Amino acid sequence: MAGAADLFLPADDSFLRMARESGLVAEVLPIATMRCGLVVRRGNPLGIRSVADLLRDGIRLVQANPDAAAVGKVSRQVLTKQGIWDAVNAATDGFRTTVNDVANDVEVGAADAGIVYDVVLYGRPELEFVDVVELEGATSQVSMGVTTACSQPAAALHFARYVSAEDRGLEEYRRQGFVVARGDLWADIPELSVYAGSMLRPAIEDTITAFEQREGVRVSRSYNGCGILVAQMKSGQHPDAYFACDVEFMKQVGDLFGPATDVSQNELVILVPKGNPRRIAGLQDLTQAGLRVGIGHEKQCAMGWITQRTFAESGLTTKIMENVTVQTPTGDMLVNQLRTGSLDAAVAYLSNAAGSAEFLDAVQIQGLQCSVATQPWAVLRQSRYPRLADRLFQRIRSAESQEIFAAEGFRWQLSESPAKP
Template sequence: MSRIYALMGVSVIAFALLLLAMSGGGSKQSGDGLLFYCAASNRAVMDEILKQYEQETGRRVEIQYGPSQTLLSSLTVAEKGDLFLPADDSYLDLAADDGLVHEVIPIASMRAVIVVPRGNPKGIKQIGDLLDDDVRYVLADPKSAAVGKVVQRELEKTGQWKTLAENVTSFRATVTEVANDVLVGAVDAGIVYDAVLHTYPDLQAVEDPSLADTESIIAVGVLGSSKHPEDALHFARYVAAADRGLEHYQGHGFTITNGDLWAERPELTIYAGSMLRPAIEETIKNFQQREGVDVLTKYNGCGILVAEMRTGPTPDAYFACDVEFMNQVNDLFLEPVSVSQNELVILVPKGNPEKITGLRDLARNDLRVGIGHEKQCAMGWLTQNTLKESGVQSEIMGRDPVQMNTGDLLVNAMRTGALDAVVVYLSNAAGAGELFQAIRIKEIECSIAVQPWAVARESKYPLLASRLFSQICSAESQATFKKKGFRWDFTQDQAVAAGGGSADE
């Protein structure tokens, strides 16, 4: 009996050790901190980044390495964690579709290649050579590993996958297991990501045109389950920073993106036309709180903002009141995208006591009229065009109307009774229905202003600016724009031109 109990005790201990290995064997514990799910293919580079990050910031991160699909399943079931970095961004798309991922920050890319021992003793030159009778090869399992998934996708297009999968020696759970099998001589070849071979000097890559389109985009996503999104974004920004994490990625053979420069707490500067302030102010406030950054905003007439940009510093992004004022500084910014529209209207007191019906009525001698300043704001420039096209410019300007550089100032003058009618944007009248009413300008079609957004060519934080733009394009933000009198103009197809941000629909 004592021998039986001893054997039972050994079995219990062995089982406990097995459970421990299963739960923590793929993790690198750095103490209490963020929980980061990371693809095994990124382990070598991420270990370096993590070490530098902890030394530089004193912050801790717990990493769980594994196959991309396994990690996705784990974070889905566990409903906890802070960050997810798979070997292919298709897994982030799946996670986002399920509402598991919020922000996504691009990092690098890698491509699948055939891996063989140094010197290529079997003389393998292409995929077809793997099927030779004297060649043993392994593949990453498409059900668990990103490289297996992308290789299957591309080779099914060429009709090569079925035969390759039927004759494989075995499928492996991760790309590193494939490389290790080739390294120890268990097989003659395999298919791995090119960047993985950086840490395998005794192995070499064989490129095949059939694998040319197997590029996998690597990006890190912040999980919706994160209880510390500011800390998670801090680490994500470090990993994707051009002078921090991306230096390690490049050193490991990855093709890196154009990342932001690192800053413990970045300062993002945004110039925006005054009329946009009610639509974006709350979104910006929430963004900087979640990201742990400072957003320095300057609101003014677009003519004034353009003049400042011509003689002073360029902001990280510019949100103009109209395309005309973006065109005046287009050499400073990347390709702009149209986000919203705003309509010029004639604003009069509730009940319209002066019986104003259109622009021509504003030339009456008994009316005190206000318009935007032509050189200081987009609204003034657009008003002059509208008056000109309507054929009433000389009549109205001959009455010497009051000119101000923002619609808000004109509306305030109406509130005090200093003016009888003003030409402003529809958004300027939002929320004041009990005091004023808006009269549509029907005479001419050119009374619509289009508001474009663009990121500065020389911005230190283009990715951060793009994430802010994503929030401006969120469903909640769109609702705010519409509530404030704007029409929504941005489409998802414009996201790439805007710097990579993706709008929540």
């Protein structure tokens, strides 16, 4: 709270949640988990096998202070739910400042048993860890947080990435008995690759640039029609993350990626020159004789695929396609041709019109549900940097990013509130 720390490494991530809620911590990098149990002398001379045994006469029990130490807080929560905390609390001979102090007391014979994390016994051959059913659910997630007061976030994150790297810091955590999840592979300056539908570029580009600067990493982005991106992925080019223009194109490569999260929606509209000189009010009007219409290419982008579905639902496919003079892989190309007078109308996303309000009007397509595209995000199952990709996604789903999406014509889909930065 004094703003003096760059990094915060508590023994339980509940303290990180408190810090984030108070605006003291930004990024959180998961590292490992620990489990609670009992510590006794090697050989367990008093036969302590359960929490109930701690209540026997003559058993000297010590604990870490539950108001200050993570192990005490976690074990108190679990035992309280079982209705046995009050008895254990009354049987406790003393509360220590840290979990290490508890282990020390048992090691030197000042106590018979204590409640500790399993990893505290590493390098202590005189002690023995006892798994007990009452503390089965008492585990702690160890994570490292970068503080919001940090004046060197790229340097702090560089160190945090090293500590949480699969082939660096996590090797030491494993050696000392921690249970670790899969981490990123180490790279001094990792390069994260992202494929994204071209319509998403104005909504995410500034966010990605800010992420690169804060993290001290590189993000290689490829913006294109989703049909083109899917073809590249099917030919063997696999990005670390994919932000698709519509769920249909995520499904086509779903076997490559983990669970997808729907982030936003974009509405298909009819774009016309300012003032709407041809008085276009709906799809039927795109059948006017001599009208020059532009649409997305069905095979190259989600916009084209959804456009064809929308035409089919309206029953006007044949008549409208007679007026189609151009099919492009991106909506930006259609906007450019409208602005130069090469087209009289174009079917594109509402977001394509963002920034062109003084030149174009958007006509809503009424009554057709298929005219809305949903944009999902997913991380490659075999990515070298899944944690880094997750942190980028946290930035994309932040409140600041949500405002950019709205300004660019997208509707936000994520139901839960974005994490505080």
